[in-house]
Amino acid sequence: MRIGVLTSGGDCPGLNAVIRSVVHRAVVDHGDEVIGFHDGWKGLLxxxxxxxxxxxVSGILARGGxxxxxxxxQPAHLRGGVERARGHVAELGLDAIIPIGGEGTLKAARLLSDAGLPIVGVPKxxxxxxxxxxxxxxxxxAVGVATEALDRLKTTAESHQRVLIVEVMGRHTGWIALHSGMAAGAHAIVVPERPFDIEELTRVVGERFSMGKKFAIVVVAEGAKPVEGTMKFDVGGKDIYGHERFAGVAQQLSIELEQRLGKEARAVILGHVQRGGTPTAYDRVLATRFGWHAVEAVHRGEFGKMTALHGTEIVMVPLAEAxxxxxxxPEARYAEAQTVL
Amino acid sequence: MRIGVLTSGGDCPGLNAVIRSVVHRAVVDHGDEVIGFHDGWKGLLxxxxxxxxxxxVSGILARGGxxxxxxxxQPAHLRGGVERARGHVAELGLDAIIPIGGEGTLKAARLLSDAGLPIVGVPKxxxxxxxxxxxxxxxxxAVGVATEALDRLKTTAESHQRVLIVEVMGRHTGWIALHSGMAAGAHAIVVPERPFDIEELTRVVGERFSMGKKFAIVVVAEGAKPVEGTMKFDVGGKDIYGHERFAGVAQQLSIELEQRLGKEARAVILGHVQRGGTPTAYDRVLATRFGWHAVEAVHRGEFGKMTALHGTEIVMVPLAEAxxxxxxxPEARYAEAQTVL
Amino acid sequence: MRIGVLTSGGDCPGLNAVIRSVVHRAVVDHGDEVIGFHDGWKGLLxxxxxxxxxxxVSGILARGGxxxxxxxxQPAHLRGGVERARGHVAELGLDAIIPIGGEGTLKAARLLSDAGLPIVGVPKxxxxxxxxxxxxxxxxxAVGVATEALDRLKTTAESHQRVLIVEVMGRHTGWIALHSGMAAGAHAIVVPERPFDIEELTRVVGERFSMGKKFAIVVVAEGAKPVEGTMKFDVGGKDIYGHERFAGVAQQLSIELEQRLGKEARAVILGHVQRGGTPTAYDRVLATRFGWHAVEAVHRGEFGKMTALHGTEIVMVPLAEAxxxxxxxPEARYAEAQTVL
Amino acid sequence: MRIGVLTSGGDCPGLNAVIRSVVHRAVVDHGDEVIGFHDGWKGLLxxxxxxxxxxxVSGILARGGxxxxxxxxQPAHLRGGVERARGHVAELGLDAIIPIGGEGTLKAARLLSDAGLPIVGVPKxxxxxxxxxxxxxxxxxAVGVATEALDRLKTTAESHQRVLIVEVMGRHTGWIALHSGMAAGAHAIVVPERPFDIEELTRVVGERFSMGKKFAIVVVAEGAKPVEGTMKFDVGGKDIYGHERFAGVAQQLSIELEQRLGKEARAVILGHVQRGGTPTAYDRVLATRFGWHAVEAVHRGEFGKMTALHGTEIVMVPLAEAxxxxxxxPEARYAEAQTVL
Structure with missing residues (x-):
């Protein structure tokens, strides 16, 4: 068989591990040929x-990027994108394409699959x-990197008797904030799923100081927002260059909490370090398994699906559902975390 | 309510995170009182x-031990152990005991539970x-520590053109070997579940050298054994002090592979570093959730069970089953790993 | 003897290691008594x-903060500060004070020493x-933390084909930028000692892209500034709260380079993670040695000095010089680094 | 100019950083040509x-090996080795050779230098x-890796109430034992420079237990030996394969201390993880500077010397002295460490 593989969307530790695993399984065990498209869907188009x-793929298992x-x-963004993809698949004699990517990539994968192309997705x-x-x-x-940073920041916050507001990734969901916050013992966790009440947050952090504690760590996902009307909240503006620039939620929270609590507060924005570098052992194993099972799905002719982890098993789920x-x-998970406030 | 907690068996990163979580949930949210028994079941007895x-429990979340x-x-090992435990539970007015431990501890927990004591277990x-x-x-x-060591050893093996046989923990099961071996891209993984055929292993490693590669890494679980009769295998002996001393499997494999392959081979035994120190973020989150749900089970009167992870959910399962x-x-997992040889 | 110790100024990994070492050497080996003042000079005053x-001091060696x-x-900032300090030293019967701190702290130490107080400083x-x-x-x-972050960011920059401008600590000096930049193989290093020429910087980064490379990493110390007149440079302003807020150098550089190069550029500000958390082995050894030698200086009556590292030796140098x-x-060091651009 | 570079002897984090730095400085800044010999002196011969x-050399800065x-x-071990080396230098038109290696390599370098070859050494x-x-x-x-392992082992030793004897590298000198032991707060440090008195060691560790402490960590360099006659000490023997095998010092110490103290004692041998993998930022900077200055020495025609660090400066010292x-x-350093016992 002849299989094409591509990586699309933002950087994510484990991409290389999937590519390597696809090649190992396909080439060594099945005698397939594998080609890699450059720069995501662009390479296919x-x-x-x-x-x-x-x-x-030698030596790439532990490498980020x-x-x-x-x-x-995205193919759909280009005039005739789908047809062009179909043409190249035929021209190259491909039996399958394995796109590795996030939500946008999987949507594109579904589109091509619906158009009849032989697709097996790998979610990242x-x-x-x-x-x-x-x-x-x-x-x-990502959670590991954020947790390590939070571990470091705690000692600084304590020595300086400060409130630190640490912004982690998560525009639409608070998973990284939740897990890193729980792992590091943050004193408050703010996620996009639940608009925060600044008064409640002030109360929680303030209570800690009343108990005699000398610092507090608040973890906030970048997409978090206040309950409407409870707090002045910057939704953008122009800088000296005329560029539209948004003040991050952490910075705004730090100013607000400093004023309300009368305690020094500082914002720290972890940024891109969360999405690069060597993957953890956990991510390398999962990525390797995803690659292996994607090849198996190809050989079973099970297209229009993507690999997924259910418990300890890798299963195939329709791209449509994904x-x-x-x-x-969910609320229940948030409740568990609040306990550790 | 009044809850007793104890940790029993070998060291395991995350024990302190469970203790902390039990105290946070029980004391802060439910107004319970929590006591901690010293040195496992011994403290209860x-x-x-x-x-x-x-x-x-302040500051212990990220601390090993x-x-x-x-x-x-174990209570059952002591004359009247169960009765003594029952007596102390009554004397201290305990509504529940949360033992945190491995297989042996959970068996003891089941025994006490069968004897009518209010037990909620936490597996470690x-x-x-x-x-x-x-x-x-x-x-x-443990997998993370082993993987990091394997990452380091690879460059040394490569520079020295050697076979490195790395022994990881696992007397009865090969999970650490499997996951760290997959994560680090080991060239062979040897587990207790499948007695190894030394000729097959020699062939696999030898093939790598025939392909022009200059080194190989073999990960072996400490409990691995050869297929009977295929290789001289030391099952113990006395050292100069008259102590019974076993030659480890890694050391024996290194000698055997060196002779058969004509390549320098060395054994590295990772040992106790795998079971101590700061837990990963993953383990801290899981341990925290286990502690939280154990307290909830106590408050629901759901005894004779232990916390368990099913997919992303924490559920309670009978100690009897555990x-x-x-x-x-399982074979299927081993197959996935062989691909990455 | 009776010795007072205090830590003053910003957080710095190794402070606890010094405190522990002072106590071990003084109490165990010399039979001294040691007291610790809270919150720096404030505690003394x-x-x-x-x-x-x-x-x-048990268990603090590896802990940040x-x-x-x-x-x-600072004593000099308070009316009668020096006299108050002198009074408390007499009242408490102290034979020596060991202040551990940075430039400001050492200046204060010198002031008190000149006023006749028995001071042995430890620089941090x-x-x-x-x-x-x-x-x-x-x-x-600090260099280790910055380097690890840069290692991670490189793979992301590469995948996204971006210029990343990474801001590290250093208001007046570029040591962290220099060392972390050299260690991570940054493509340009910008320090406060040498105002940067934006055209030259654009040329250096641009050349990399002309050579076919797909990303670049620029490390910039927070105190770096452009050669006057060569680039619009924000020196502050008010945000929506009326707070004076400065746009960081990294952010301004990212906008400027993006426009000049026509390549996506992003700023990452590492911030406080650089000054907290577990010290490296190197810092723990140095801090321990400083503490040990500070106590020895006290016992030799060698006041008005501070510990210093010359080669592999710990020596005492006058606070006045320090x-x-x-x-x-120096230019020579910068030259070495430019080579690795 | 035309420069040859080679790496010889055991693996050491930073070798690739030197190679990269030599190439960057020589090729980019001086327009030289650089060739790399394979497998040490063997490649030259x-x-x-x-x-x-x-x-x-792209992407190798942070890679071990x-x-x-x-x-x-070694050239001197081969009949006509020196002459063969001289011949190849002439044949290849080399203006200089930069060997990177340890004691043995530097001795060979001196030999070739004395024979008139243009050599600039880099010590590793x-x-x-x-x-x-x-x-x-x-x-x-190496010290960082050992310290991290010791940090992990401490919590395990504490939970299990054990004495852990941890063997680190160092056949002839105790530097790694000294620094990692100081950094991790070991309770005793045993080095080859000072044969240990088993009774004294038992006393030191025993005192700790008398003080109510529940564990102890002893760091021992692999080359450490007891004062003659004070303890039965295995100097080798044959295993079941007829191979000469030495019982390590840690294992022997653990048996001895267990018997004398009546406390469970275990040996941990860190082994090769200490010499592989990603170098620390410190080592990357030093290696980069060494490479840069070696090229400068070549261009100044300063042969028969090697790079060295004196304080913060890189200087050239005669190979003869090295x-x-x-x-x-030295005793003084050992004294500092004993304080932290």
Whole structure:
């Protein structure tokens, strides 16, 4: 068989581990040929690719990033994108395409699958927001990086007797905030799923100081917002260059809490370190299993599906289901976390 | 309510996180009182304990070990052990006991539960060998430590053109070997569930050298054994002090592979570093959730059970089921790993 | 003897290691008594302290922060500060004070020493800007944290084909930028000692892209500034709350480079993670040695000095010399780094 | 100019960083040509090499091992080795050779230099035993790895109430034991420079238990030996395969201490993890500087010397001096460490 693989969307630790696993399983065990498209869907649309043999994937298992490059190009955004993809699949004699990507990529995958192309998806997201899979690779690494930073910040907050508001990734969901906050023992966790009440937050943090504690750590997902009308909240503006610039939620919270509590408060924005670098062992194992099972699905002719983790098993779920809803933090999980406030 | 908690058996990253979570949930949210028995069941049998309030568990979330100490004492091993435990539970007015431990501890927990004591167990094992839960805390940390060591050893093996045989924990099951081996891209993984054929192993490693590769990494679980009769295998002996000493499997494999392959081979035994130190974020979250749900089970009067992870949910399973069988590595998982040889 | 110890100024990994070492050497080996003042000079001025015995310093060697707390209060800033300090030293029967701190603290130490108080200083700074010592503890940890972040960011920059501008600590000196930039293989390093020429910087980064490379990493110290007149540079302004807010150098550079290069550019500000958390082994050893030698100086009556590292030796240098000049990055070191651009 | 570079002897984190730095400085800044010999001196003797350009050293800065491979072959061991080396230098038109290696390599370098070949050495050793340089790259990483392992082992020792004897690298010198032991707060440190008195060691550890402590960590360098006649000490023997096998010092100490103290004692041998993997930021900076200055020495025609760190400066010292004596742990340093017992 001849299989094409591509990585699309934002960086995510474990992408290389999937590519390597696909090549190992397909080439070594099945005698397939594997090609890798460059820069995501762009490579498919422009027929830009290279052959992937064992040497090409040697030493990449533990490396962050993707040897194939990535982009945010989507076939549907381009005039005739689907037809062009179909043409290249035929031209290259591909029996299957394995796109590795997040929500947008999986939607594109579904579109191509509906158009009759032989697709097996592999989900990736550091945000853990893809439904129908317990988790995807990248999330564990992101949580690990954030937790390590929080561990470090705690001693500084304590020495300086400060409130630290730490902004982690998560525009639409609060999974990274929830898990890193629980893991590091944050004193408050603020997620996009639940608009925060600034007075309640002030009360929670203030209570800690009344108990004689000398610092507090608040973890906030970048997409968190206040309950409407409870707090002045900047939704953007222009900087000296005329660029639209948004003041982050952490910065705004730090100003607000400093004023309300009379305690020094500082914002820390962890940023891109959460989505790069060496994946954790957990993510490498999951990514490797996803790659292996994607190849098996190809050989079974089970198209229009993607790999998913259910408990300890890798299963195949229809792409249609995968992209229907965003997986948000349920109330029950939030309750568990509040206990550790 | 009044709840007693204890930690029993070998060290395991996340024990302190469970203790902390039990105290937070019980004391803060339910207004319970929590006491901690010292040194596992020994503390219960000798009525040796201390009160656990918020201050007692401050700052322990990320710390390895257990603030309560541990031991391998089991109630059933002591004359009148069960009766003594019952007496102390009554004397101290305890509404529940939460023992945190591995297979042996959970068996003891079941025994006490069958004898009518109000028990809610929390499983722990770095070995991942407890059935009925997808995983327990401690395993992710152990795999992470082993993987990091393997990452380091790879560059050394490569520079020195050697075969490195790395022994990881796992007397009865090969989970740590499987996951760390997959995560680090080991070239062969040897587990107790499948006695190894030394000729097959020599062939696999030898093939790598024939392909022009200059080194190989073999991960072996400490409990692995050869297929009977295929290789001289030391089952113990006396050292100069007259102590019974076993030659480890890694050391014996290194000698055997060196002779058969004509390549320098070395054994590395990772040992206790795998079971101590700061837990990963994954283990801290799981341990915290286990503690939280154990307290909830106590308040629902759901005794004779233990916490377990099913997918993303924490559920309660009967202690009776938990200790029936050891969870071993299934063939299907082993197959996935062989691909990455 | 009776010795008082205090920690003053910003957080710095290794403070606890010094405190522990002072107590071990003084109490165990010399039979001294040690007290610790709370919150830096404030504790001395307000006679707020506690006894430090072996138990008090147990388990703190590897912990970030300071068990004594810190503040930025300086004796000279308070009316009668020096006299009050002198009074408390007499009242408490102290034979020596060991202040552990940065430039400001050492200046205060010199002031008190000149006023006749028995002072032995211990320098600390993550910035590495104290002259007369090769290095102080805290710097190695800060560089390590920044380097690890840069390692992670590289894979992301590469996957996304971006320029990343990473802002590290260093208001007046570029040591952290220089070392972390060299260690991570940054493509340009911008330090406060050398105002940057935006055209030159654009040229250097642009050349990389012309060579076919797909990303670039620029490390910039927070205090870096452009050559005057070469680039619009924000020196502050008011946000929606009326707070004075400065746009960081990284953010301004990212906008400027994006426009000039036509490549996506992003700013990452590492912030406080660089100054907290577990110290590296290097910093723990240095901090321990500083503490040990400070006690020896006290016993030799060698006051008005501070500990310093010269090569592999710990020596005592006059406080007067220590605070005379800031240690900046010399041209020769910068030249070494440019090579690795 | 045309420069040959090679790496010889055991693995050491930072070798790739030196190679990369040599290439960057020589090729980019001086317009030189650089070739790399394979597998140490062997490559020079067999004229086995490849060209090293910027692409060849891309991405290797943070990678352990050496892209050139290594071996323990020495020119002097081979009949006509020196003459063969001279012949190849002439044949390849080399203006200089930069060998990177430890004591043995530097002795060979001196030999070739005395024979008139243009040599500039770069010292490497994880053991820190090369005189005339304050430190070399590799040592900081080894100490860091050992310290991290010790940090983990402490919590396990504490939970299990054990004495752990941890064997670190160091056949002839105790630098890694000293620094990792100080950094981790070991309770006793045993080095080759000072034969240990088993009674004294038993007393020190026993005192700890008398003080109510429940565990102890002893760090021992692999080359440590007891004072003659004070303890039965295994100096080798044959295993079941007829191989000569030595019982390590840690294992023997653990048996001895267990018997004398009546406390459970266990040996942990850290082994090769100390010499592989990603170098610390410290080692990367030092290695990069060494490479840069080696190229400068070549261009100044300053042969027969090697790079060395004196304080914060890189200087050139004669190879003759470098290999005269082994740098051992001086009494004064040992005294500092005993304080932290």
């Amino acid at each position: 422009e027929c830009d690719y290279r052959k992937l043999d064992l040497d090409a 993707t040897i194939l490059g990535s982009s945010r190009v 997201t550091i945000d853990n927001d893809i439904a129908v899979t317990d988790v995807t690779f990248g999330f564990d690494t 992209v229907e809803t965003l997986k948000t933090v | 000798e009525c040796d304990y201390r009160k656990l309030d918020l201050d007692a 257990t603030i309560l100490g541990s031991s391998r004492v 094992t770095i070995d991942n060998d407890i059935a009925v839960t997808d995983v327990t805390f401690g395993f992710d940390t 200790v029936e069988t050891l969870k071993t590595v | 307000e006679c707020d302290y506690r006894k430090l015995d072996l138990d008090a 300071t068990i004594l707390g810190s503040s930025r209060v 700074t993550i910035d590495n800007d104290i002259a007369v010592t090769d290095v102080t503890f805290g710097f190695d940890t 605070v005379e000049t800031l240690k900046t990055v | 067999e004229c086995d090499y490849r060209k090293l350009d910027l692409d060849a 050496t892209i050139l491979g290594s071996s323990r072959v 050793t994880i053991d820190n035993d090369i005189a005339v340089t304050d430190v070399t790259f590799g040592f900081d990483t 290999v005269e004596t082994l740098k051992t742990v």
